[in-house]
Amino acid sequence: MSATPKTSFKAWLLNDDFSSPAQARAHQAYVTWLRFSMNPLALGGLVVVVLLVLAAWLAPFVATHNPLTQDLTRALLPPSSTNWFGTDELGRDVYSRLVYGARTTLYIAILVTVIVGPIGFIVGAAAGYIGGWIDTVLMRVTDIFLAFPSLVLALAFSAALGPGIENAVIAIALTVWPPVARLVRAETLTFRKADFVVAAELQGASVPRIMFRYIVPLCAPSVVIRLTLNMASIILTAAGLGFLGLGAQPPSPEWGAMAAQGRQYLLDAWWLTAIPGMAILLVSLAFNLLGDGLRDILDPKHA
Amino acid sequence: MADQGMIDIENLSITFGRGSRKNHVVRGIDVSVRQGECFGLVGESGCGKSTVLGAIAGRVKEWSGRIAIGGEQLDPARRSQAQRRRQQMVFQDPFGSLHPRHTIGRILTEPLSINRLDDQDGRVDRALEQVGLPKRFRFRFPHQLSGGQRQRVAIARALILEPEILLLDEPTSALDVSIQAEILNLLKDLRQRSGLTYVLVSHDMAVVAHLCDRIAVMKDGQLVEVASRQDMIAGDVTHPYTQMLREGSLGYRPQGVPQTA
Amino acid sequence: MHDQAPLLSVRNLTVSFPSLHASVPAVRNVTFDVGKEKVGIIGESGSGKSTTGRALMRLLPKSTRITADRLDFQGEAVLSLSDRRMREIRGHSMAMILQDPKYSLNPVMTVGEQIAETVILHEKLSRKLARERTLQMLESVHIRDPQRVMGLYPHEVSGGMGQRIMISMMLITKPALIIADEPTSALDVSVRQQVLSVLDELVTANDMGLVFISHDLNLVRSFCDRVIIMYAGRVVEELAASELDNATHPYTRGLLEALPSLTHPKDRLAVLKRDPTWVEA
Numbered sequence: 090m091s092a093t094p095k096t097s098f099k100a101w102l103l104n105d106d107f108s109s110p111a112q113a114r115a116h117q118a119y120v121t122w123l124r125f126s127m128n129p130l131a132l133g134g135l136v137v138v139v140l141l142v143l144a145a146w147l148a149p150f151v152a153t154h155n156p157l158t159q160d161l162t163r164a165l166l167p168p169s170s171t172n173w174f175g176t177d178e179l180g181r182d183v184y185s186r187l188v189y190g191a192r193t194t195l196y197i198a199i200l201v202t203v204i205v206g207p208i209g210f211i212v213g214a215a216a217g218y219i220g221g222w223i224d225t226v227l228m229r230v231t232d233i234f235l236a237f238p239s240l241v242l243a244l245a246f247s248a249a250l251g252p253g254i255e256n257a258v259i260a261i262a263l264t265v266w267p268p269v270a271r272l273v274r275a276e277t278l279t280f281r282k283a284d285f286v287v288a289a290e291l292q293g294a295s296v297p298r299i300m301f302r303y304i305v306p307l308c309a310p311s312v313v314i315r316l317t318l319n320m321a322s323i324i325l326t327a328a329g330l331g332f333l334g335l336g337a338q339p340p341s342p343e344w345g346a347m348a349a350q351g352r353q354y355l356l357d358a359w360w361l362t363a364i365p366g367m368a369i370l371l372v373s374l375a376f377n378l379l380g381d382g383l384r385d386i387l388d389p390k391h392a
Numbered sequence: 393m394a395d396q397g398m399i400d401i402e403n404l405s406i407t408f409g410r411g412s413r414k415n416h417v418v419r420g421i422d423v424s425v426r427q428g429e430c431f432g433l434v435g436e437s438g439c440g441k442s443t444v445l446g447a448i449a450g451r452v453k454e455w456s457g458r459i460a461i462g463g464e465q466l467d468p469a470r471r472s473q474a475q476r477r478r479q480q481m482v483f484q485d486p487f488g489s490l491h492p493r494h495t496i497g498r499i500l501t502e503p504l505s506i507n508r509l510d511d512q513d514g515r516v517d518r519a520l521e522q523v524g525l526p527k528r529f530r531f532r533f534p535h536q537l538s539g540g541q542r543q544r545v546a547i548a549r550a551l552i553l554e555p556e557i558l559l560l561d562e563p564t565s566a567l568d569v570s571i572q573a574e575i576l577n578l579l580k581d582l583r584q585r586s587g588l589t590y591v592l593v594s595h596d597m598a599v600v601a602h603l604c605d606r607i608a609v610m611k612d613g614q615l616v617e618v619a620s621r622q623d624m625i626a627g628d629v630t631h632p633y634t635q636m637l638r639e640g641s642l643g644y645r646p647q648g649v650p651q652t653a
Numbered sequence: 654m655h656d657q658a659p660l661l662s663v664r665n666l667t668v669s670f671p672s673l674h675a676s677v678p679a680v681r682n683v684t685f686d687v688g689k690e691k692v693g694i695i696g697e698s699g700s701g702k703s704t705t706g707r708a709l710m711r712l713l714p715k716s717t718r719i720t721a722d723r724l725d726f727q728g729e730a731v732l733s734l735s736d737r738r739m740r741e742i743r744g745h746s747m748a749m750i751l752q753d754p755k756y757s758l759n760p761v762m763t764v765g766e767q768i769a770e771t772v773i774l775h776e777k778l779s780r781k782l783a784r785e786r787t788l789q790m791l792e793s794v795h796i797r798d799p800q801r802v803m804g805l806y807p808h809e810v811s812g813g814m815g816q817r818i819m820i821s822m823m824l825i826t827k828p829a830l831i832i833a834d835e836p837t838s839a840l841d842v843s844v845r846q847q848v849l850s851v852l853d854e855l856v857t858a859n860d861m862g863l864v865f866i867s868h869d870l871n872l873v874r875s876f877c878d879r880v881i882i883m884y885a886g887r888v889v890e891e892l893a894a895s896e897l898d899n900a901t902h903p904y905t906r907g908l909l910e911a912l913p914s915l916t917h918p919k920d921r922l923a924v925l926k927r928d929p930t931w932v933e934a
Contacts, residue, residue, distance in 0.1 A: 107531035113495055117533075284489035285499075288546075291449055292503040292553060293476045302502070306493045436841035568697035568868065573911035573922035580921065595842070602913035602922070625918050640842030641915060643875030644849050 124386045131382020137375030145191040154182035156189040156342050165358045175360040177350065183364055186342035190365065193343045194372065197258055197327040197336075202316050204262040205269055209312065212266070213273025214300045218281055228274070231267040239264035243326055247335040254343075257336040261326050265319055272315055276308040310387035317380035321373035328369050344369050398557060398589045399425040399448060404457040406443050406613075417443045419613040420457070427556075430583060430590040432604030434597055434637060440613040441593045442561055448591065449481045449559050462556065477507060479557035480550035485566055486542035490534040496520075496545055497530030503553050519548040523578060540571035544578065551582070558582075560592040564599060576602060597641035601625055609634045659686035660830050660862040661709065664723035668701070668708045671716055679704045681886045687830065691856060691863045693873035693894065695908075696883035702866045705883070706832045709864070710749055711739055727829060745775045748823035752835040754815035758807040758822075765803025768822045775826050790821040794851045813844030817851055824855050830862040837872070849876055870897070870912055882908075885932045904931055 101112065102119040126132060144151050153173065160180035168175045174183035216227040234242070246260035280286060280303070289299055330336035331345025339346065344365040351361025406418035418440040425431040433441040446452035448459060450471050459466045461478055483489040490499055500516045509515065517527050523544040534542055543563060550558055560579070564572040580603060583590060594600050600607050601624050609616045609631065617631040629635055639645060663685050669678040680701040685692070696702040707713050709724070711731060724731045726747060734742070743749075751757050759767055768790060769783040778786065784803075791799035794817040807815065816836060823831060833852070837845040853876070856863045867873050873880055874897045882890045882905045890902040900906055903926075910923035 105532070105536055106528065108528060110495065110497070110531055113531045113533070284483040284485060285491040287451055288481065288483070288489060288549065289502065289506075291451060291476060291481055292506050293473050294502070294506050298506070303491060307491075436843065569870065569908055570697065570911045570925035573913075574924055576913065577921055577924065596913075598913040598915050601915055601918065625915055637842055638915065640846060641871070643871035644846065644853075645875070646850065646853060 121386055125382060128382045128385060130378045131385070134375040134378030134380075134382060137371060138379055141191055141195065141372055141375070144188050145195045148188045148192055152182075152185035152188045154185040156181060156186040157340050165354060165361075167358070168360055174364045175358065177347075177358075177361055178354060183347075183360060186347060187344070187364060187368055190342040190344045190347060190368070193254065193337050193341065194324055194327065197254065197261065198320050198323045200258045201262045201265055201323050202320070204258070205266045205319075206312065206316060208262075208266045209269025209273055210305055210308065212270040213275075214277050214304050214308065216270070217274040217277025218300055218304060219296065220281075224274075227270070231270050234263065234267040235271075237264075239322075240326060240329060243330060244333070244335065247330055252335045252338055254337050254341075257327060257330050260330070261323055264326070265323060269312060269315060269319075272311060273308045276311055277304050280304055280307050310383075314380050314384045314387060317376055317383055320376035320380075324369060324373055324376070328365075397424040398427040398429070398462060399423070399431075399591070400458070400460040400463075401444075401448075402458040404444065404447065404455060404459065406440070406447060406452060406455045408454055417613055418447075418455075421610075421613075421615055423608065423615070423618075425589060425591060427589055428583075428587045429606065430592060430604045432600035432607040433591065433593045433610060434595065434600050434607055435610035436595060436637075439610045441610045444610075445481070445559050445561055445591060445593050448557075449479060450476060451481070473507065477553050478555055479559055480553055480555040481559040481561060482543070482546050482550050482563045484562035486539045486546060487534075487566075489546050490542055492534055494533075495530065496525075496532050496534070496537075499534075499545060500530070500549055500552055503549060507553060509553075515552055519552040522551060522582070523548045538571075539567050540574055543567065543571075543575055547575075547578065547582075555588070557589045557591065560590060562594050563592070565594065565596065572599070579603060597624070597637055609637065658728065659688045660727060661687040661864075662723055662725045663709070664721060666705065666708060666719070666721040666724060668704050668713065669718045670714075671718065679886050680708065683883075683886075683888050685881055685888065685891060687862045687864055689860050689862050690879060691853075691865055691877040693865045693867060693877035693880045694883060695867060695870060695873050695880060697868060697908075699885070700883040701886035702883050703834055704886075706749070706834050706864060706866050709832060710743055710747055712743075712749070741775075744771060744823075744828075745826050746829045748826070748828040748831050750816075750819055750823050750831065750833040750836045753839050754812070754819040755807065757819055758815065760807050762806075763803065764805050764807065764810065764818050768803075768818070768825055771822055772825055786825060787821075790825045791818075793855065794818075794821045795847070796821075811844075812840055813848055816840060816844075816848050820848070820852060820855070824859070824861075827859055828861065830864070831856065832864045832866070834866045835868070836865075838867070838869070870908060887932070889931060902931075903928060 102115055105116060107113040107116065158181065163176050163180040164178050166172055166176040172182050172184065174187060176182055177186070212227050212231065216224040242264045243260040246263055247256050250256035250259060286299060286303055289303055327336055328345030328348070331343040332349040334346070334349070337343035337346055347365040348362050348369070351358065351365070354361055401421060401423040404418055404421045405416070408415045408417060421444060423431070433444060435441045443452055447455045453468050455468050461475070464475065466475065494502070497516055500519055501512050504512045504515060516530055520527055520529060525541065525544050525548070529537070529541075534545070537545065563579070564575050567575060576599065579590070582588060590603070592600060592603055601621055605621055606618060607621065607624050608618045611633050617629060617634045619629050619634065623629060624638065627638060629638065663683060666680060666683040667678050668680040683701075683705055694702045694705065704713070708719050709731070711719070713719065719732060721732060726742065731739070758764070765784070765787055768787045769780065772778050772783045772786050773780070787803060788799050791802060796802050796814065796817060802810070802814070802818070810818065836852070837848055840848060852863070855861070865873060865877055874894050877894045880892060880894050880897055881888055882900075882902065884904050890900055890905045892900060897905075898909070900909065907923065907925035911925050913922060
């Protein structure tokens with residue numbers, strides 16, 4: 090054993106003559122990572138997303154001020170060394186509000202994704218695999234949701250449910266699941282007649298078993314890609330609802346609402362609108378780049 | 393029911409679609425396959441040979457007539473778990489018949505879990521050994537295997553449930569000649585060792601004659617002729633279509649070209 | 654073997670595809686000649702037989718590295734020709750027939766238009782003359798009622814008919830050399846015989862050379878005059894088709910013995926033992 094532990098670990102990862110399931114999984118993950126890391130744009134997207142997550146998680150340490158503390162004597166100050174991104178009309182530190190706002194943004198995006206993923210999987214896989222009248226009913230329901238522009242639908246729901254983050258999440262989730270279900274159904278249709286599915290059927294596998302053990306793992310990559318790309322539109326919709334006063338309620342910091350409040354002072358204090366706007370743009374772009382990168386490595390059709 | 397075979401098929405008809413789209417694929421077939429026999433079904437594309445196999449396997453449900461396996465009559469629409477286990481299928485395309493994201497071990501364990509069988513590790517190891525693959529292959533993914541190795545895994549998956557009948561749908565037509573020889577030898581050995589009954593569907597007369605005891609020739613959904621292996625090799629066949637298929641497998645024969653439109 | 658210069662002369666042809674890893678040549682030092690005869694190239698998947706066929710017509714992606722001491726077609730060095738001259742040669746004096754006509758025919762043009770187009774493009778004939786030539790050509794591939802077939806779209810014809818149409822389209826300019834890559838592998842036995850007869854008849858009648866790429870030993874043995882056997886990108890053996898049973902290379906022998914046969918039934922098929930030195934030698 091003359092090799093250092095590090096290089097031998099790498100050799101162990103790259104060796105595809107596996108001696109354990111753990112090695113097989115580690116190898117898969119490592120090779121996927123190697124391919125992903127060759128795409129600089131996707132890597133950039135990943136870095137921004139990781140920074141966003143860290144900022145949200147460590148907000149109390151990253152922020153320089155309390156995001157809710159008002160100080161009217163220090164209202165509408167331009168960016169400086171004490172207030173990096175300036176202060177708002179109530180004298181709150183914009184940078185700190187931006188950091189805490191990341192929590193709201195991520196909270197909405199993750200919650201929507203967690204709700205939408207399983208719904209899309211179950212509806213799409215059931216419609217695609219079982220077919221018949223179940224397919225017809227599920228897809229007509231999906232069509233109804235798809236018939237409305239998503240922002241209008243989200244607006245209608247959050248207006249009906251009342252403003253607030255939780256209601257915004259529900260409203261956005263209602264607009265996001267139909268395309269996911271459609272995607273899963275389309276993918277399922279391509280695998281439904283595959284020989285390995287037929288083999289499982291001939292061996293007596295039950296419908297849920299085939300759906301969850303055979304079809305879902307195959308649809309997973311494209312759904313992950315889709316949901317990552319969707320993150321951008323979820324964040325934009327959340328910001329839009331916040332902007333219109335239907336999302337997070339004051340005084341809790343939310344990027345859309347921050348941009349909306351800054352509108353009145355646009356000419357005197359550009360940073361109030363521009364900084365949250367830039368944050369929304371940057372994060373949406375990062376999720377898009379990450380999604381594109383994931384598509385390159387996960388989706389065999391785009392190889 | 394004096395002479396009861398392993399597989400008894402009487403007046404089997406298979407029709408897909410309804411109304412004007414109706415497609416009568418198999419038109420009244422009678423076949424009896426003895427226990428331990430290898431029975432070949434030969435024909436050109438679209439003759440219905442794979443559909444017959446599908447009906448025996450339980451994949452095709454739109455059939456009428458009578459199919460009995462081991463004397464037990466089958467219902468077109470539903471089968472019991474015990475009835476499903478009696479026959480297993482090996483598919484043509486070794487790239488499409490294994491789940492791309494399951495390891496070989498998982499592919500082989502799945503049928504065991506479905507049928508709630510014990511000693512899963514031991515069975516997987518024995519199945520791999522039976523088809524001549526090393527044990528450590530169970531941790532690999534299908535894309536790391538060659539076409540011949542994948543086909544061996546597909547055979548192991550079929551055998552792991554200890555079926556009485558193996559249904560082979562063009563098992564070597566996607567493989568190179570040298571790999572085909574390995575798989576054909578394997579199939580021959582397995583039958584000698586375990587007394588399995590085979591039904592082999594193929595378009596290649598030489599492959600069918602190599603493996604099968606009796607060969608049925610299908611055309612347009614009907615059986616044209618059933619010949620023994622010896623008769624087929626000797627060319628002692630009566631139907632011109634059988635003769636044509638036989639000649640065709642021998643290679644190119646210069647001849648006048650009939651006009652077709 | 655030939656009294657005059659061969660149609661096609663290949664010396665040490667090497668083709669490699671650049672990839673992330675070290676580029677392993679798909680074809681290495683392949684040497685052969687083709688005269689006015691039917692030459693079969695046999696090999697298993699990955700043997701480089703199709704790549705060789707495509708390299709002869711320069712039909713490989715731009716990034717491919719093709720080198721050869723000599724690759725002469727009718728006295729012209731194929732590798733140093735301009736793209737324009739190469740396009741003239743392709744379709745005019747060198748033609749290619751692929752496995753599946755479904756992918757080679759234009760789905761939105763009738764069969765007749767497509768064949769006529771070829772002659773108009775390469776021989777500058779008028780529409781009327783081109784149409785007549787097309788009719789003649791379809792007759793010569795034994796299509797009954799060519800008038801009707803000319804008006805059909807590719808999806809309206811069967812596989813065997815499609816392959817005949819493909820052949821007539823490729824042969825209408827009377828090329829000197831045809832490269833056929835598995836032309837009958839997608840066809841049923843009965844249709845295969847007919848398509849091969851058509852090809853045989855036209856090649857012989859017009860004094861053409863044919864490179865017939867296939868994995869089917871029996872077919873090549875009975876159809877071709879000469880056989881080239883490829884393994885791992887190299888030519889391992891070259892001999893007259895009638896002499897195939899007397900092949901000396903262990904790979905060729907292994908292939909022959911691995912093949913199930915109707916005429917010489919055997920209980921067990923010999924399993925090919927691959928010798929690593931075949932790749933080197």
